[in-house]
Amino acid sequence: MPKLTIDGHEVEVAARTNLIEAARAAGVFIPYFCYHPYLTVVGQCRICMVEIQGQPRLALGCATPATDGLVVKVETSARAKEAREAVMEFLLANHPLDCPVCDQAGECLLQDHSMREQRDTFTTHMAETRRTFPGYERRLLGPHIVQNQNRCIHCSRCIRFTQEISETAALTYKSRGNSEFIDTFDGRAFDDPMSACAADVCPVGALTVREFRFRKRAWKLSSTPSICPGCSIGCNIFIDHHEREVHRFTPRENPAINATWLCDYGRFLADSLNEQTYLYPQRRAAGHMVRAEWGEAIAALALELRAARPLRVVASANLSNEELFLARELFGRHLRGELAVPLAAGEQRRMRNGKGEWLHAADPYPNSLGARRLGLNVVDGEGLSRFLYGGAGLTLILDAEAHPFLAGAEALQLLRVGATAVWMRCEHPLAGVAGWLLPAASLASDEGTFTSSTGVVQRFAAAFSPPGTVHRMPTGAMSPECPTIASPWGPPGEARPLWLVLTALARELGAPNLDLASPAEVFTLMAQTDRAFAGLEWEALGGLKLDESFRERQHVG
């Protein structure tokens, strides 16, 4: 473990750590553009130059390993500062001054560095005009990536990403010297399955994500740590949102699962979180759907649940561990109903972790392993059809998107026999047979944990409170006496996360041990009763510490 001094701060780091990471640990920031912790070091941008005491030449922070007794000067070295300034002079000689209209502004490494270290009196001796790439200012490089070659600082991060991480090696430098530019082979579309990561790693606005361009200024966004709902790999993400609208997903660093990457499929699920077709609880009366209050709905549903013979509950691997646990305890144990979690095969997805290993997933649910570990009855489409073939009684469908079978004519036929209550968010054929239709909130306003395919229990936080509320009173919040104040932003309506509805139902059904105030409490109970969660603590889950700022690391990713 080498011990070194950086700008007067002593720090001990693991062997082979480079100076940039050692300085980060010491609380000193060494600027960089081409360095990325999960890509090979090329030492191309030269902005990370630092002075090492006793060495005549300046050293590169990215390519110099920390060794014992090294005395490094970053901010305190006039020589290093001068060298970095010279590098900036060359970079800015050709970089357009279009920050006001550049979508990267606010999360641009070049802009940040310029603001941090550039002198106000910065001048240049260069007399040449700015180099431009006519025709390459607004070019669609692939389905998700827009290229502006004028802004490129030739760091080669995107190229290294396609070579080393996604392994398509689709991007390359073409030409040489001053006219070097980024392109694909023979002008083909850049349709890498992780293509948007190339824009993530781009330190400037040369590559931007088409879907997010000009939707929101980066500094207006709040980032909430969450888990990608796209498949069972469970990539760590930030939900970037503003005024109760989700604008994008960005990868959140987790070396064991997704390093700093995210596949395009998962990333572009972000928009689907804003969909909210069903706004209020509805009840079928004389063939028509009538709006109901939540309190009324829960009281009536509790009565129906008590009387239901038999009671069938279709849960879903899209639900959090807490919600599945509540469903199991409440409907399974307390009411002695039957539970099933349908799983369908989905498209193969894969993700590369920090060690360079590929993780694979074949099912499109974020919590299929969680459902299994909770000991729930996992069924396939055929099993689901048998499960629903019970005739009369009451069927609860906790998630309309649990299985494609539920949207088919056969399922609707089976469900018409008895009574049905369905939780859903988006347009779904089940609305036609539901006796009770309850609006579900999206992942963005839910809170809980998912168990990833590798068995890691990961927590996701609520980005904003459910639509229609500006505050949330945990226990009893669903009762008629609790007023809700409509929010001026975000989707209207009264959709609620399932855990809140289930705890309210528990209260109504006389299961006070399940009338818990938050997913955290549910988790604590679950950790006491279920072996799969034994020893886990909510606060310490999955590297998610809400007090820690991920912004800086997010830049990297």
Add this chain to the structure above:
Amino acid sequence: MTTRPLVVATQETTSDVKFDKTMEDRIADVLRRYPTTRAALLPVLWLCQERFGWISPGVISAVAERLGESAAFVEGVVSFYTMYYTSPPARYVLQVCTTLSCSVCGGRELVDHLTAKLGIGFGEKTPDGSFQLVGVQCLGACGNAPVIQINDDYYEDLTPKKLDAVLDDLKGRR
């Protein structure tokens, strides 16, 4: 001197390239002389330029597949070097030295003469596909300036008159 014209393979051959036995043998021979397949990329591309006349996207794909590199990488390498032709060349590529020694010894006059005679500038081809004018940097034959490299051969100590004779000879040799 018998400068041989460049032969450009047909459109079909350069769009979907399959290496024949001779090419495979030559590539295998090149690969033996280099420590890694990536190191052999330049000579293999050179073989392809000799065989097909220019480096088409089809050739790039075939080379990339043969050497286990990505097509984008190979295209990046091809675009780095000016001596790989990325469009079909004329039969005779006139590479006029534009560096100091040749320039002061009459190279500029040669360029003016060629531009007037053939009606083309640097980087252009005559409409009949006979000649292509390219400005290049020092050819390393300053002692016999001015120099023009035509395809693979050097023509030295040139004057406009000598050059006319060379061009007429080449043109007649169709």
